[in-house]
Amino acid sequence: MNKRTNGLAWLATALLVTTGGCSALPDSDAKSPAGDGGDRPGHAVPHTADPASVVGLRIVRDGSEDSDCRWATSYPAVPGADPLSAALKADIDNRMGTSSDGTTDAAGAGCVPVNISYDLLVASGDVVGVRLSTLDYGAAGDGTGTRAYWYDGKTGKTRKPTALIDEDSFDAFVDALKDGLKGREGVSTSDLDSTFEDYPDTLDDFFFTDNGDLVAEFDRGQVGVPTGGRQQAVIPAEEATSLLSDFGRRVQRQTTDPSGELALGVDPEPLPLPKAPPPADSDVDCAQAKCVALTFDDGPGPDTARLLDTLSAGDAHATFFVVGQNAAAHPDLLRAMADAGHEIGNHSWNHADLTQPDVSVSDQISRTNAAIKAATGAGPTLMRPPYGALNDQVKKAAGLPIVLWNVDTLDWKNRDSAKVADAALGAVEAGDIVLMHDIHATSVDAVPSILNTLTSQGFHFVTVSRLLADRKLTPGTTYTSR
Ligand code: NI
Numbered sequence: 001m002n003k004r005t006n007g008l009a010w011l012a013t014a015l016l017v018t019t020g021g022c023s024a025l026p027d028s029d030a031k032s033p034a035g036d037g038g039d040r041p042g043h044a045v046p047h048t049a050d051p052a053s054v055v056g057l058r059i060v061r062d063g064s065e066d067s068d069c070r071w072a073t074s075y076p077a078v079p080g081a082d083p084l085s086a087a088l089k090a091d092i093d094n095r096m097g098t099s100s101d102g103t104t105d106a107a108g109a110g111c112v113p114v115n116i117s118y119d120l121l122v123a124s125g126d127v128v129g130v131r132l133s134t135l136d137y138g139a140a141g142d143g144t145g146t147r148a149y150w151y152d153g154k155t156g157k158t159r160k161p162t163a164l165i166d167e168d169s170f171d172a173f174v175d176a177l178k179d180g181l182k183g184r185e186g187v188s189t190s191d192l193d194s195t196f197e198d199y200p201d202t203l204d205d206f207f208f209t210d211n212g213d214l215v216a217e218f219d220r221g222q223v224g225v226p227t228g229g230r231q232q233a234v235i236p237a238e239e240a241t242s243l244l245s246d247f248g249r250r251v252q253r254q255t256t257d258p259s260g261e262l263a264l265g266v267d268p269e270p271l272p273l274p275k276a277p278p279p280a281d282s283d284v285d286c287a288q289a290k291c292v293a294l295t296f297d298d299g300p301g302p303d304t305a306r307l308l309d310t311l312s313a314g315d316a317h318a319t320f321f322v323v324g325q326n327a328a329a330h331p332d333l334l335r336a337m338a339d340a341g342h343e344i345g346n347h348s349w350n351h352a353d354l355t356q357p358d359v360s361v362s363d364q365i366s367r368t369n370a371a372i373k374a375a376t377g378a379g380p381t382l383m384r385p386p387y388g389a390l391n392d393q394v395k396k397a398a399g400l401p402i403v404l405w406n407v408d409t410l411d412w413k414n415r416d417s418a419k420v421a422d423a424a425l426g427a428v429e430a431g432d433i434v435l436m437h438d439i440h441a442t443s444v445d446a447v448p449s450i451l452n453t454l455t456s457q458g459f460h461f462v463t464v465s466r467l468l469a470d471r472k473l474t475p476g477t478t479y480t481s482r
Pocket of ligand 1: 297298351386387
């Protein structure tokens with residue numbers, strides 16, 4: 001019912017407008033909606049690139065585990081596209097109220113309870129596209145906000161989505177959007193005229209679908225009244241081509257027919273892999289021996305290989321609760337973990353607070369399970385919800401035993417390796433599960449001291465499953481120590 005044609009003769013039948021989640025996707029040779037919309041049939045879905053194909057890609061992740069203010073942010077830093085990384089960082093800093101000295105005022109009055117996540121839209125030839133999605137837990141009905149950023153390797157510049165459109169075609173493009181949006185629920189013509197006056201900031205999210213259709217997407221309330229929901233305008237590929245700038249055409253081409261590799265004039269270093277041999281096999285019986293389970297959340301990241309080397313050197317096994325997005329970007333690191341006998345658990349797709357109404361628990365869990373399985377050949381046997389945040393619905397949907405912790409190093413707050421080591425060493429007793437985060441270099445730096453001291457006290461470092469080997473773990477049940 002939301003499928004509409006616009007009134008411009010040259011675009012007749014070309015422009016279709018959809019609302020989030022419920023109308024037909026244009027598809028020139030099929031009657032049914034395009035199939036890759038997942039659980040949102042008819043909702044135009046962006047083409048995405050495989051982050052694992054980008055050599056040297058670093059996922060920059062940060063967050064607060066403060067129970068009074070939970071937030072998590074992440075963006076991809078593509079080698080050779082530093083201006084793009086800077087723009088993504090600036091966007092996030094701006095949203096988080098981070099001052100120029102890098103400190104975040106995220107506690108108390110300055111709390112910004114959001115999840116900022118990304119999709120890598122395109123990364124081939126000389127173009128890169130990244131879409132940031134902000135889920136604001138505190139917003140009254142605003143839901144998710146999205147922005148796309150495009151990078152042109154030919155000029156070395158970050159481009160706004162509007163740069164995809166040819167300047168001479170822009171008036172026609174905007175008229176077409178307005179025309180297509182007319183008559184939508186909660187949208188009046190005067191709304192549209194004021195909304196699109198002076199090419200506003202709301203034109204901040206354009207992307208292409210797998211078959212090259214151009215999509216402009218609007219956050220709830222950006223077009224018409226908020227109850228109308230998110231809005232999409234979809235321009236089929238061929239018509240879109242006629243509106244695109246030279247840059248836009250290159251992006252469209254890399255979407256439908258990627259050249260396969262990114263050529264940004266740099267020779268990127270791949271993220272390091274561990275060099276040390278795996279730790280010796282441990283069949284220690286934790287009913288008899290002093291055992292502790294170190295757990296590392298939110299990675300893998302740039303410091304994870306170093307951590308794996310440290311663990312090997314200390315004959316230590318550990319458990320990694322990985323974020324699916326990071327796992328998908330670094331399957332080689334997951335394989336290294338599994339090969340070394342470490343355990344891999346599910347820590348959601350993008351570190352969303354699973355207890356929030358706008359978060360799909362099953363989607364967060366299943367996408368991450370799939371990424372772990374794709375990397376290692378085996379799915380995870382444990383999960384840990386981000387922030388340890390649980391309710392009955394999360395327990396039901398988890399599908400795996402839920403592992404929390406009983407020793408918190410507060411390493412996300414104390415970015416100081418001595419403090420992190422002291423927090424662990426001051427608290428650990430046999431049978432404990434210790435919480436740390438391998439996305440922070442300071443946490444990884446604390447591990448040698450923790451291993452040395454506890455080894456001298458007779459501790460064995462085991463996976464969570466080994467620690468709890470004599471208990472039958474059941475899905476949806478929580479475990480915090482032996
Ligand atoms: Ni976490």
